Amino acid sequence: MKGPDNGAQSVSLIEWRDEFSIGLPDVDHEHREMISMINALHQSLGSDADAGRIVAALGEIHARIALHFALEEREMQKLDYIAYLDHKQDHERLLDDILDIMDTAEAKTGYDPVNFGRRLSKWFTEHFRTHDARLHRWLVGRN
Amino acid sequence: MTLNPRRWLRAVFDALEALCSRTFTAPWNPLLQLGSLGWFFYWVVAASGIYLYVFFDTGITRAYDSVEAITHGQAWAGGVLRSLHRYASDGLVAVVLIHLLHEFALDRIHGKRWFAWITGLPLLGLVYVSGITGYWLVWDAAAQYVAVTTGELLDVLPLFGEPISRNFVNEVSLSSRFFTLMAFMHIAAPLLLLLFMWIHIHRHAAARVLPARGLGILVVGSLLALAIVVPAVSQVRANLDIVPAVVGLDWFYLGAYPLVQKWGGVGVWELLGGTLLLLGLLPWFPRRPTPPVAEVNLLNCNGCGRCVADCPFGALSLEPRSDWQKYAGEAVVNADRCVSCGICVGSCPTATPFRSALQFTAGIELPQLRLVAMREQLKESCAALAGHDRLVVFRCEHAGSMDPELRRNAAVQQLPCIGMLPPSFIDFVLSRHLADGIVIAGCAENACFHRFGQRWTEERIAGQRDPWLRARVPRERVALSWVSDLGAFRGGLAALPPVSRADKGVAMPAARFALRHWPLPLRAACMALVLGGLGGATGVLATRPAWHQLGQQQAVIRLSIRHATAPKVACKPLTPQELAELKPNMRREVGCPRERWPLYVELERNGEILYRGTHPPSGLWNDGTATVFESFRVPAGPQQLVVRMRDSGREQGFDEMQSGTVDLKPEQNFVIEFHSNQGFSWR
Numbered sequence: 106m107k108g109p110d111n112g113a114q115s116v117s118l119i120e121w122r123d124e125f126s127i128g129l130p131d132v133d134h135e136h137r138e139m140i141s142m143i144n145a146l147h148q149s150l151g152s153d154a155d156a157g158r159i160v161a162a163l164g165e166i167h168a169r170i171a172l173h174f175a176l177e178e179r180e181m182q183k184l185d186y187i188a189y190l191d192h193k194q195d196h197e198r199l200l201d202d203i204l205d206i207m208d209t210a211e212a213k214t215g216y217d218p219v220n221f222g223r224r225l226s227k228w229f230t231e232h233f234r235t236h237d238a239r240l241h242r243w244l245v246g247r248n
Numbered sequence: 249m250t251l252n253p254r255r256w257l258r259a260v261f262d263a264l265e266a267l268c269s270r271t272f273t274a275p276w277n278p279l280l281q282l283g284s285l286g287w288f289f290y291w292v293v294a295a296s297g298i299y300l301y302v303f304f305d306t307g308i309t310r311a312y313d314s315v316e317a318i319t320h321g322q323a324w325a326g327g328v329l330r331s332l333h334r335y336a337s338d339g340l341v342a343v344v345l346i347h348l349l350h351e352f353a354l355d356r357i358h359g360k361r362w363f364a365w366i367t368g369l370p371l372l373g374l375v376y377v378s379g380i381t382g383y384w385l386v387w388d389a390a391a392q393y394v395a396v397t398t399g400e401l402l403d404v405l406p407l408f409g410e411p412i413s414r415n416f417v418n419e420v421s422l423s424s425r426f427f428t429l430m431a432f433m434h435i436a437a438p439l440l441l442l443l444f445m446w447i448h449i450h451r452h453a454a455a456r457v458l459p460a461r462g463l464g465i466l467v468v469g470s471l472l473a474l475a476i477v478v479p480a481v482s483q484v485r486a487n488l489d490i491v492p493a494v495v496g497l498d499w500f501y502l503g504a505y506p507l508v509q510k511w512g513g514v515g516v517w518e519l520l521g522g523t524l525l526l527l528g529l530l531p532w533f534p535r536r537p538t539p540p541v542a543e544v545n546l547l548n549c550n551g552c553g554r555c556v557a558d559c560p561f562g563a564l565s566l567e568p569r570s571d572w573q574k575y576a577g578e579a580v581v582n583a584d585r586c587v588s589c590g591i592c593v594g595s596c597p598t599a600t601p602f603r604s605a606l607q608f609t610a611g612i613e614l615p616q617l618r619l620v621a622m623r624e625q626l627k628e629s630c631a632a633l634a635g636h637d638r639l640v641v642f643r644c645e646h647a648g649s650m651d652p653e654l655r656r657n658a659a660v661q662q663l664p665c666i667g668m669l670p671p672s673f674i675d676f677v678l679s680r681h682l683a684d685g686i687v688i689a690g691c692a693e694n695a696c697f698h699r700f701g702q703r704w705t706e707e708r709i710a711g712q713r714d715p716w717l718r719a720r721v722p723r724e725r726v727a728l729s730w731v732s733d734l735g736a737f738r739g740g741l742a743a744l745p746p747v748s749r750a751d752k753g754v755a756m757p758a759a760r761f762a763l764r765h766w767p768l769p770l771r772a773a774c775m776a777l778v779l780g781g782l783g784g785a786t787g788v789l790a791t792r793p794a795w796h797q798l799g800q801q802q803a804v805i806r807l808s809i810r811h812a813t814a815p816k817v818a819c820k821p822l823t824p825q826e827l828a829e830l831k832p833n834m835r836r837e838v839g840c841p842r843e844r845w846p847l848y849v850e851l852e853r854n855g856e857i858l859y860r861g862t863h864p865p866s867g868l869w870n871d872g873t874a875t876v877f878e879s880f881r882v883p884a885g886p887q888q889l890v891v892r893m894r895d896s897g898r899e900q901g902f903d904e905m906q907s908g909t910v911d912l913k914p915e916q917n918f919v920i921e922f923h924s925n926q927g928f929s930w931r
Contacts, residue, residue: 157605164602171597172611175552175714201718207602208679
């Protein structure tokens with residue numbers, strides 16, 4: 106297994122960045138909470154985690170993100186958000202990606218937390234920049 | 249084998265449902281939407297009724313004339329609508345009764361589902377009251393029969409001060425206002441029915457109140473065809489001076505009426521009361537353990553509301569948060585409504601077997617079937633499978649018999665409803681190579697025991713409802729089975745390429761196994777046959793077979809007396825002492841105790857006693873009138889009649905008497921009355 110060997114997991118899997126902010130205090134707060142929870146889960150693995158534990162922790166992260174998306178999607182549906190389906194497809198894409206990464210870890214073909222962190226960050230940055238920003242603009246325009 | 253009527257009935261319904269699904273297709277299968285068909289018939293009856301009401305006139309002669317004018321004067325509007333009104337009412341009775349049997353056969357009445365059953369019972373009564381008052385309004389021979397027999401039926405109940413049958417002894421006794429009352433009741437009862445229909449479906453989330461559009465069109469088409477081929481018409485005008493020997497009866501509504509003549513009113517009420525009591529007790533007999541209800545785990549619930557949206561019984565709601573977490577809401581289970589189907593578990597985003605290796609709890613779970621236990625059990629059972637056609641079968645416990653082929657090389661997981669299965673379990677089994685194929689085996693198509701389990705599962709797999717089954721899960725390895733025969737699916741599994749982790753698929757429906765429809769021409773012919781048969785049967789049963797309430801050479805003698813008998817104690821002047829004992833405002837010179845003697849009546853025909861009876865005065869103080877209302881079927885022809893009455897305290901002899909020879913014509917309604925100023929009169 107290709108994995109951490111020098112305590113790389115003690116640093117955060119994903120850091121909150123200002124560009125993640127979409128300007129809705131509640132939603133931003135929820136996003137921040139979720140990211141710190143993801144980090145806490147990931148950090149609890151320690152540096153010598155075996156594949157089973159890694160997959161289990163990723164499974165929890167997956168479930169947490171799915172739960173968060175479900176709430177966000179409900180809000181969008183309640184508001185009849187015009188680009189709901191696009192937005193949801195992007196959520197599903199991330200959930201699929203995490204499951205793919207879990208598969209790789211499970212198959213012991215390798216798990217690289219730095220790479221995982223990078224992929225998550227990239228997805229969040231991209232998602233906040235595009236879909237969440239669009240939602241934000243739509244909400245502002247609607248009000 | 250024990251005799252279990254429910255099981256036999258279920259087998260009959262299963263066979264009929266399968267036939268109807270092949271003929272009508274599952275979405276149009278009338279047996280799977282009996283409730284909504286009932287609503288549909290109700291609206292047809294209501295709409296046609298509103299039109300008829302515009303032209304209906306209340307009054308002894310005007311009622312019949314106005315209905316005749318509607319029927320023949322505007323045959324293509326009022327005539328057709330009158331027929332629709334009648335036949336849709338008959339359809340309503342038919343689907344309500346079949347619906348009742350169906351829900352009983354499928355055992356959808358136990359536990360928390362008692363509510364719809366119990367609230368359905370008053371609907372039966374209201375449907376009948378609505379229909380029977382409608383028949384009354386036409387005021388033809390059938391209406392007369394209904395009025396007289398309903399009178400006899402109601403008179404055995406201690407509801408009215410004096411027999412209401414006395415209103416129908418002859419034309420003189422009948423008032424036009426009576427039709428106004430009937431018209432009012434014929435409107436009030438259906439409105440009350442609507443209220444109860446609403447209560448009846450109150451605990452069903454997204455209750456279906458309209459059938460599939462295609463089926464609705466077929467039903468209206470059939471009703472129209474029936475209305476044109478066998479138009480509903482009135483029988484001869486009611487005439488209270490005769491008792492029509494032969495009456496055409498609508499057996500849907502009046503099926504029990506001949507029993508009134510055979511058993512008497514008391515017997516019929518005993519039958520009805522006993523049946524209702526038995527039906528009312530059914531949800532609790534035999535007693536069964538109630539499974540524990542769903543439990544919310546707040547650490548895994550952020551109030552996303554998916555379980556609330558998916559619960560078929562409205563047992564979940566979002567309520568303000570009760571813990572420290574900063575979410576707005578949380579799911580709350582209403583234990584009185586939760587039927588423990590687990591559909592909420594299948595909808596929860598955290599209900600995924602990909603979570604922690606050892607322990608996890610989803611936001612909502614069934615205590616009796618925890619997901620973590622289900623996952624471990626699956627892993628264990630799958631370890632024993634071998635080859636390239638290993639199956640995991642997720643099976644609804646209400647599904648019919650299981651194909652033995654599905655038990656070979658398969659791990660079977662039973663669920664209270666197929667909707668309890670979180671789609672991620674399918675992903676888990678296939679992506680972890682625990683098996684080569686998945687079979688999701690539920691109730692027959694569109695016949696989900698818990699209403700929406702089947703539909704939600706199909707939509708979740710097809711990516712149309714949350715949570716989606718992951719797009720890349722190979723759908724050719726997943727079979728949704730609403731039938732038991734899956735040989736083809738299993739045979740094909742071995743030939744499929746191995747599950748690849750790299751494949752990126754698109755969300756699409758799974759392979760679906762349901763009863764095959766017959767080819768369209770055959771289906772169309774069968775549909776025509778079924779609808780024609782049902783329509784024909786309705787057309788026939790709406791008036792035939794005719795009921796012979798009287799032999800051709802018979803007449804009826806009715807004794808109809810309402811009379812205030814003599815006071816038991818004669819009036820006498822009060823002594824000063826007696827006067828002093830009375831309150832000042834009640835003092836009068838003559839004291840008249842109120843109690844009266846009972847009335848004794850004898851009727852003799854050709855020297856034989858036909859009737860003798862003692863009738864107490866009415867009222868709490870026995871100071872009211874005594875009433876006699878009795879009917880006798882006798883051969884027509886000349887006969888010697890004697891009627892005698894004792895209305896005083898005498899022990900022998902009679903106070904009033906009349907005798908004579910009368911020549912009764914066949915069907916004659918011969919009424920003997922008594923008026924205190926004229927004595928007996930008969931005609």
